[in-house]
Structures are given as structure tokens and as C-alpha cells.
Amino acid sequence: MRSVIRFTPVLLVMVLATTAFGQIIPGDPGTYPSVSIAGSPHNLNNFPGVERADGQICIFCHTPHNALLAGEANVLWNHAETGETFTMYSSTADQPEGSSKMCLSCHDGVTALDSYGGTTTGGTTPLTAGLSTNVGTDLSDDHPICIAYPTSDPANYNDPGTFAPGINSGPGVRLVQINSVDRVECASCHNVHNNGLGDFLHVPIQESYLCLQCHNK
Numbered sequence: 755m756r757s758v759i760r761f762t763p764v765l766l767v768m769v770l771a772t773t774a775f776g777q778i779i780p781g782d783p784g785t786y787p788s789v790s791i792a793g794s795p796h797n798l799n800n801f802p803g804v805e806r807a808d809g810q811i812c813i814f815c816h817t818p819h820n821a822l823l824a825g826e827a828n829v830l831w832n833h834a835e836t837g838e839t840f841t842m843y844s845s846t847a848d849q850p851e852g853s854s855k856m857c858l859s860c861h862d863g864v865t866a867l868d869s870y871g872g873t874t875t876g877g878t879t880p881l882t883a884g885l886s887t888n889v890g891t892d893l894s895d896d897h898p899i900c901i902a903y904p905t906s907d908p909a910n911y912n913d914p915g916t917f918a919p920g921i922n923s924g925p926g927v928r929l930v931q932i933n934s935v936d937r938v939e940c941a942s943c944h945n946v947h948n949n950g951l952g953d954f955l956h957v958p959i960q961e962s963y964l965c966l967q968c969h970n971k
């Protein structure tokens with residue numbers, strides 16, 4: 755009897771703790787954790803042979819001057835671009851451009867992590883560093899990218915105006931404009947700068963909330 759009386763408050767505290775901390779509730783951005791780049795796998799200082807003595811984080815991807823790409827959406831890019839040809843989900847889709855090409859400049863599993871700032875002779879690819887998160891060059895078995903979002907098919911695809919907010923109540927799932935077309939790209943689902951929800955997602959994958967932002971199912 756005594757053990758039951760002692761057990762109950764402990765259980766209650768545990769239940770309260772899981773509700774107050776750590777439970778992600780899809781649709782309630784107040785419950786989405788925030789983990790900035792420094793504490794995420796996108797802090798490339800975590801990788802032997804790539805880490806910098808000065809501990810800079812942004813420099814693997816961005817530079818304040820002399821960016822490697824020109825034009826409006828170049829985001830001051832500083833990492834060597836992938837030179838691979840990709841197999842797309844749909845054979846009619848364009849090759850990756852813009853921010854998706856930026857992601858694939860590491861996630862192709864070919865371009866070295868330490869090829870940045872004008873250096874193209876880096877030696878450390880995610881593969882040689884023993885990592886398993888390469889998307890690779892065959893994108894035919896991945897969710898389609900480089901595709902126009904069907905904005906006038908409400909029976910199957912939700913109005914982008916209804917996309918819900920993400921971490922810190924910032925942008926959630928979003929379309930990326932390339933060649934004046936609103937498209938689905940890597941950055942539609944992923945937030946390269948924040949890993950609070952894991953896998954750098956904009957909104958929770960729990961209950962397939964991410965998928966249901968776009969797919970009316």
C-alpha cells in the first residue's frame with residue numbers, strides 16, 4: 755500500500771514533465787524546439803579534417819565577399835558547386851538549380867565538404883568521413899524536386915496560403931521560386947539553419963503533418 759502512495763506522485767511529475775518539455779504538438783509552434791547551426795550536424799567543425807582553427811560556422815556555405823555564384827539568389831554562396839548529373843524522379847524535370855543544387859554540393863556524396871572559399875581540391879566527402887546522410891546522385895527514389903507546385907488543384911494540393919508556420923513561428927513548408935515558377939525544392943521541407951525538429955525539417959513529421967501541408971489527403 756505504501757509503495758502505491760509513493761509511486762503516484764512520481765508518475766504525476768513524470769507526466770507533467772513530458773507535457774511541459776519536449777512534446778512536439780504539430781500545429782503549435784510554441785512546442786517546436788529550436789537548435790541553431792552551431793549545435794547541429796551543419797556545424798562542419800564537427801568533422802575531422804574539415805574543422806577550422808577559428809571555429810567559424812557560416813564560412814563553409816557563405817562568404818561576405820567574393821561569392822562563388824553571381825545573381826540575385828546567390829545567398830553569398832561559398833561552397834564548390836556539384837558537377838554531377840542527377841537522375842531525377844521525373845525524366846522531364848530540370849537538373850537541380852538554385853538552393854537545391856547548393857544542398858547537393860555536399861549531399862551528392864561526391865563533392866568534398868572542405869571544398870569552399872575557392873578551393874576545389876578538398877579531400878573530405880561525407881562518404882570518406884564515414885557518414886550515412888548522402889542523398890547521392892540518383893534522385894529517382896527521393897521525393898520529387900524541381901517540380902512546379904500545382905496551385906490550382908485544390909482537390910489534391912492545398913493552397914500555399916494555408917502553409918502553417920515553423921520553428922520560432924517563422925516560415926514553415928514553403929515553395930521556392932526558380933525561373934519565375936513556384937517549385938518544390940529541398941528547402942521546401944528542410945530548414946538548413948535549424949535542427950530543432952530533427953532532419954532540419956520546417957514543421958513536424960509527427961502525424962505526417964509535414965506531408966499534409968501540401969497533400970490534401
Ligand code: HEC
Binds near residue numbers: 797814815856941
Ligand atoms: C550547411 C550550409 C549552410 C550553413 C553552415 C549556413 N547556411 Fe545560410 N544558407 C544555406 C543555404 C543552402 C541557403 C539558401 C536556401 C535557403 O534559404 O533555405 C542559405 C540562406 C541563408 C540566408 C538567406 C535566406 C535566409 O534564410 O534568410 C542567410 C541570411 C543565411 N543563410 C545566413 C547564414 C548564417 C549567418 C550562417 C552562419 C551562422 C549560415 N547561414 C550558415 C546554407 C547554409
Ligand code: HEC
Binds near residue numbers: 815887
Ligand atoms: C557544406 C556542406 C553541406 C551543405 C551545403 C548542406 N549540408 Fe546537409 N549535412 C551536411 C553534413 C556534413 C551533415 C551531417 C552528416 C552526418 O552526420 O551524417 C548534414 C546533415 C543533413 C541532414 C541530416 C540531419 C540530421 O539530423 O541527421 C539533413 C536533413 C540535411 N543535411 C539537409 C540539407 C539540406 C536540405 C541542404 C540544403 C538546403 C543541406 N543539407 C546543405 C553538409 C551539408
Ligand code: HEC
Binds near residue numbers: 861959
Ligand atoms: C517533400 C519533403 C522533402 C523534400 C522535398 C526533401 N526532403 Fe529530405 N527529408 C524529408 C523528411 C521528411 C526527412 C526525414 C525522413 C525520415 O524521418 O525518415 C528527410 C531526410 C533527409 C536527410 C537525412 C537522411 C538520413 O538518411 O538521415 C537528408 C540528408 C535530406 N533529407 C536531404 C535532402 C535534400 C538534399 C533534398 C533535395 C535534393 C531533400 N532532402 C528534399 C523531406 C524532404
Ligand code: HEC
Binds near residue numbers: 901904929938968
Ligand atoms: C511542399 C509541398 C509538398 C510536401 C511538403 C510534400 N509533398 Fe509530396 N509532392 C508534392 C508535389 C507538388 C508532388 C508532385 C506532383 C506531380 O508533379 O505530379 C509530390 C509528389 C509526391 C508523391 C509522388 C506522386 C506521384 O504521382 O508520383 C508522393 C508519393 C508524395 N509526394 C508523398 C509525400 C510525402 C509522404 C510527404 C511527406 C514526407 C510529402 N509528399 C510532402 C508536394 C509536396
